[in-house]
Amino acid sequence: MDKKRVVLCMSPWRPNDFFTGKFAEDVGGAWHPLGILSIAGMLEREGHRVMVLDGAFISFEDMVRMIYNYRPHLLGVYSNAFSLPRVSALAKAVKEVLPEVKVVVGGPITVGFNEMVLKQSECIDVVVVGEGEETIVELVEGLDERGSWGEIKGISFRDDGQIVSTALRKPIADLDNLPYPARHLVPLHMYRPPTGTYKRLPAVYIFSSRGCNGECIFCWQMSKRHEIRYRSAENVLGEIDQIVRDFPFIREIRFFDDNFAYNNERAFQICEGIIRRGYDLTFYASMRVDNVSKELFRVMRRAGFWGVMLGLESMVQKDLDAIRKGVKVDQNREAVYMAKEAGIETVTPIIFGLPGQTYEDGLKTIEEVCKLPTDYVNFHALTPFPGTELFNNVEKYGKLTTDRFEDFTFEGVAFTPYTMTREEILKLRREGFKRFYSRPAYLMKRAVNMKTWVDARVAVYGLRGLFRTIFMPNAFDPSSYNVS
Template identity: 35%
Template sequence: MKILLINPPNTNMILTHLPSYIDEESGIFPPLGLMYLASSLSNKTGINVEILDALLNKISLNNIANKITNYLPDLVGITATSFTLIDALLIAKTVKEVNQNIHVTMGGPHVSIYPNETLLQKDVDSVVIGEGEKTFSDLVNNLNEGKNLEGIPGLAFKNKQGQIINNGYRDFIENLDEIPLPDRNLTPYKEYYSILGEKHPITTIITSRGCPFRCSFCYHFLGKKWRTRSAKNVIEELESCVNIGIREFWFFDETFTIDKKRVLDICDGIISKKLNIKWNIRSRVDTIDKNMMERLKLAGCEKISFGIESALSKTLKVLQKEINPDKSKEIVLLAKSLGFETSTDFMIGSPGETREDILETISFSLKLDPDYATFSITTPFPCTQLYNSLLENKFFDRDYWKDFSISPSKDFIPNLCNEYLSREELAHLQNYAYKKFYLRPKYILKKMLKLKSPIDFLRKAKVSLRMLASREK
């Protein structure tokens, strides 16, 4: 049985509310979820799996059709977020135009929220809901053996009569160490990069799943219960990457620093194995301290990203981000003093925010003076507490994300949730924030002195020039 897993391009990506000079130039990371699915089939005889990263190589639909024609897969799996749904569905259509008998399955956050709505699309045969390794493996087994798909937890599908059958959710995998390590050799792993990266190639890694915090703007695709891989299992993956020449890692755990002992154990493993790697993590300001930072630094961690969100306690309360600005300032300054590169994420245009509030957050970002900052416009995404509460309070008159899932349109624009400022005013303030932060002469000089290579210079210069020329409102 032949399987082709496809990461869609972003040709028809819906509006992200990020300036184009940021959205288009940040870099491309490997499709980690597809790599995990491929590895989940690694011990099955007679199963051949390939991954096609159409995003990395900007592969057109015609070339995707040629790949399908030449490879002749029995099953095509496509990952889809809310942003890439249009492109994912266009790939599904392309598959069926090549051969109607190829089974098309989709997975990812968006289709997990709206599985039945996704199956209304004529070119989609099944949807993997939530965590995919076991469900996808069962799907492959049943298709390969000609068995019925009913009874596979975590799968929704259309039967031969075209009826939608939803088997419900599958329990999350408790022991993450039992999941085979993602197979990077199935991708052109040497080609992935980040504009903020220092070594080449880079890769991503996830050492835990789920998030125990209550932020109202987040969708917990992998659950609210925090599940972890052991330090030994993490080190095994790092070693396997080092063996193929990868020495820079972006840890994509939602919050890496929840369990101090586990963090220290991973650091000690990196140090004792003398892996000589560079790595970046995401943290909250209330789950990290000086002792942890010092050990992270010894182990080669160079950059920490913090979700600061706002300078205002009232906005943090609305977002249910249980931190305070004073703590944010303390931890960011501590990280800088210990030699870490710091990155901070801010949100503007949350419910209740005025223009003056947003300007205060922009001013706060300058006081923190991290190495990098992002400014996103607060957008209510499906299945988040923020979106649900806005629906309940009639801020929106309908579930427009559900409508989009039923009738996807390239012209779809997600709604915003600020009652005082228009979309154009928020976009103008966002553009102002980026220029105010990144076009400071002192900041530019500091970054020029830290340039690592001609490629590094060209990538960052391209973003800077686009920012200068930007007239986005």
């Protein structure tokens, strides 16, 4: 079989796709496309040639030109809900200059909406449902035998004008069998995480597991069984070894797992392996508050973890119960205090617009989170991403404020519960940022702890964001600005 040329890409995007208005300039960032790079690693292992294009740094016109010059046999494009219109536009533009190229779309939007994606654009040939590493290799190797696509699990495609969907592909069981992401295909030095979530640059991401055991109604999961699949500690440490060897300029590694600490034994093994190796790196991870302990935080600090994200979501128990968080408010508090006792900074997201939540409940959460010794808080609006329990049963919880997928961003107000208005959610977001970050004691603490140029940069962007929050009433309202 002849080896093929493949382009994998993120369609052109900007921070405004994730953060609203001018706030995007202060807190927005870019993270390298880890899923795409994992698929690229699989293709390279099979001997295929791969180009990766990230729309964070490439204009629409330049991306089309680069794809045309590479002449790929297959173009793979990542899509979530709000990027689908741009993905469709990219597929159309590429087909106009390369009509023979096969355009394949994958990503969160395809789960449950695979046929809708195909109907969105005649220029999209195939939709991959679920994890793409194994599927994309089979698609590339089946390009010369068009009739074999019906035997490939986990895809939808057109056959004589009819949409055909094959049997679902099971999630990859042995994650250790996957090659490490092909990070050499992107400019790692150009990526910067959102403000306040890094200590050193450049930074890269690692997935040491896939999935989550939680049942939150707003969270999209590949597996409906709510299970976690782990890579072994040895495999994870091997990837860190490779990063240190091949990309010696990297200064921070961020674990992108939904819940790094669910398997405490494995988390300890990873931390102890990092300590033995003595890397000149800092680390960051996301965790649930019900899977942490003083002992784990202590060993993480020794390993170089400067910060953790703890998804508090709310400080009102009925609101936590409404989203099936499965934790108590006291656990939220205890987790923050345990991390701080170990010398680890905390990033604690809060969500407004939860089912049954009132404006007064939101104010109570702001009041309580301001009492915690947490370092950073982002006040989000609840978003019903396609494929989640919230989206699939939206009338049970509230109502959509829009029917445009472009509005389903991390920061927009695409959903309101029956107990709150859109205006109240926007007001709570602004009030939360204003109250938390303008406290004199907090500002003094950040000033005293400012030790590096990164700390100074975070402070500058944070103060600018605070200024806009206080003096720009529409800072969080997407309808108050235009995005080109």
